[in-house]
Amino acid sequence: MRTPSRSTSATSTTATGATATAPTSMREAFGETMSELLDEDLSTVLVLADISRQYFRQAEAEHPERVINVGIREQLLVNVGAGLALSGLRPVVHTFSTFLVERAFEQIKLGFGHQDVGGVLVSVGGSYDVSSGGRTHQGPGDVALVDTLPDFDIHVPGHPVEARRLLRDAVAGDGRVYLRLTEDSNAQARPTGSMSVERRGARGSVIAVGPTLDSVLTATEGLDVTVLYASTIRPFDAATLTRTLGFADVILVEPYAVGTSAWHVSQALRHVPHRLLSLGVPRAELRSYGSPRDHQRAHDLDAAGLRRSITDFLDADTAAR
Amino acid sequence: MSSPTDSLTADQTHRRTPPLSFEDLPGLMSLQTGDEKHGPAATSTLDVLWVLYDEILDVSAAALDDPARDRFYLSKGHGPMAYYAVLAAKGFFPVDWLAGFGGAHSRLGHHPDRNLVPGVEISSGSLGHGFPLAVGTALGLRAQGVDSRVVCLVGDAELDEGSNAEAMTVAGSFDLSNLTVVVVDNRSSSHGWRGGVGAHFAVEGWIVQRVDGRDHQALAVAMRRTAATVPTLVVAEVEDQS
Numbered sequence: 001m002r003t004p005s006r007s008t009s010a011t012s013t014t015a016t017g018a019t020a021t022a023p024t025s026m027r028e029a030f031g032e033t034m035s036e037l038l039d040e041d042l043s044t045v046l047v048l049a050d051i052s053r054q055y056f057r058q059a060e061a062e063h064p065e066r067v068i069n070v071g072i073r074e075q076l077l078v079n080v081g082a083g084l085a086l087s088g089l090r091p092v093v094h095t096f097s098t099f100l101v102e103r104a105f106e107q108i109k110l111g112f113g114h115q116d117v118g119g120v121l122v123s124v125g126g127s128y129d130v131s132s133g134g135r136t137h138q139g140p141g142d143v144a145l146v147d148t149l150p151d152f153d154i155h156v157p158g159h160p161v162e163a164r165r166l167l168r169d170a171v172a173g174d175g176r177v178y179l180r181l182t183e184d185s186n187a188q189a190r191p192t193g194s195m196s197v198e199r200r201g202a203r204g205s206v207i208a209v210g211p212t213l214d215s216v217l218t219a220t221e222g223l224d225v226t227v228l229y230a231s232t233i234r235p236f237d238a239a240t241l242t243r244t245l246g247f248a249d250v251i252l253v254e255p256y257a258v259g260t261s262a263w264h265v266s267q268a269l270r271h272v273p274h275r276l277l278s279l280g281v282p283r284a285e286l287r288s289y290g291s292p293r294d295h296q297r298a299h300d301l302d303a304a305g306l307r308r309s310i311t312d313f314l315d316a317d318t319a320a321r
Numbered sequence: 322m323s324s325p326t327d328s329l330t331a332d333q334t335h336r337r338t339p340p341l342s343f344e345d346l347p348g349l350m351s352l353q354t355g356d357e358k359h360g361p362a363a364t365s366t367l368d369v370l371w372v373l374y375d376e377i378l379d380v381s382a383a384a385l386d387d388p389a390r391d392r393f394y395l396s397k398g399h400g401p402m403a404y405y406a407v408l409a410a411k412g413f414f415p416v417d418w419l420a421g422f423g424g425a426h427s428r429l430g431h432h433p434d435r436n437l438v439p440g441v442e443i444s445s446g447s448l449g450h451g452f453p454l455a456v457g458t459a460l461g462l463r464a465q466g467v468d469s470r471v472v473c474l475v476g477d478a479e480l481d482e483g484s485n486a487e488a489m490t491v492a493g494s495f496d497l498s499n500l501t502v503v504v505v506d507n508r509s510s511s512h513g514w515r516g517g518v519g520a521h522f523a524v525e526g527w528i529v530q531r532v533d534g535r536d537h538q539a540l541a542v543a544m545r546r547t548a549a550t551v552p553t554l555v556v557a558e559v560e561d562q563s
Contacts, residue, residue, distance in 0.1 A: 070491050073490075076487035079456075080453060083457015085457075087462050089461045107450065115444055
């Protein structure tokens, strides 16, 4: 992979101190931090397809050649990003998860993967942020799709502060990164990087990915389980899982297609007899509108639903023995 | 225009040292076997490719990583035998690589891979990717103040892919004067292009030139011509695919 020469500033604040106040949403964090990165680093270039343009009016005026809006053209969006990478720049490519990953999947596979160039793909919308918009605006399969490609880091931040940090790190690197931003988030930010240990217990381990953490913590209140938190899901942190594993019952909670990371858990525990419960968004299409909370409830991904699934799973094992 | 009839035999070509001439290309192509399906496509591009590497592009085997080199993107990636022959003739890789074309131990596949072949700027084969990549690279070079050209070769049937329409419109809108697209037109598009391929680009603000795709002098003149503020299209007309 070509490493572009660039002048990365070591500071994480702008002259105006824009990072002093915490952003209220991941998308806002993206708007602020991306604008800072465009100011700081001449090799950074942002490609848009009309979505989120409102966050970059000033950046577009200040850096007209490094903020490129291609209009409603997602195939071009991704391949323009890859073409920019071929020219030696560090592209950040952004739109809704559905259009970025699903509509333009072959462009990601060939433009970035097969060419073997680096870039940062940033999506908003997640699985069902736009639940009232129906299936056309829901992308629960995005992480699973990107996971079919080699050498992609995948970040699923659970808080705007995490999103900001992960974006900065991603742009400073030279690899391929998928950064999945959602409206849903946890009350507090956690450290990014390897999985953090939120709670220790003996009866099993629950892996909470990104914005599922607060619901998982509520759902496992009083249960004797370890709770791990991951805002980076690729590479999968098998080391923390195995190091903290007590009884080999694992519950994986992902805010996108159910089982997306199950194969990594299986791989990590291939020499250990274990049980695995995967929770996430089912394949079946939920033909109802409503709020993201309604969808969480329908998929048993709210705290009450998670608790039911988790206790059923743990109790079933106890009964079997 | 040179005639390929007095070409060297494959065996003679094999022993020659680059740089070679246009007359050597048929011999270099015959070293490659096993891609019968793409035979006509390969020869349709031969003259355009030769003129590009012989007269137009500022790129050489000695300066493969020069950020200021001209870029050539073979968008369609089909029938790469002519491409490989030209690159070998210009010394980008050894002529003896050609004989292994498509084999398990060859770097030369039926669609080219930039990570395997020196001088190949993009990996292509799936239609409709190279032109959008070229738009991105042209934008990137401009943003960096690099004064080099991006030349992209597409087929008239490749333009069926809708991704090219996205690229065509935006390149016109962004005034990408450092971008030249060459359409090798053998009228193989199933539904054709009403008014000719060029008319569609002209509407989007491109300079459009139509030339005989076998006439080296005409090709060179057309591909040398660029405009200050708009992208350039060269329609290189060759025999109908039959």
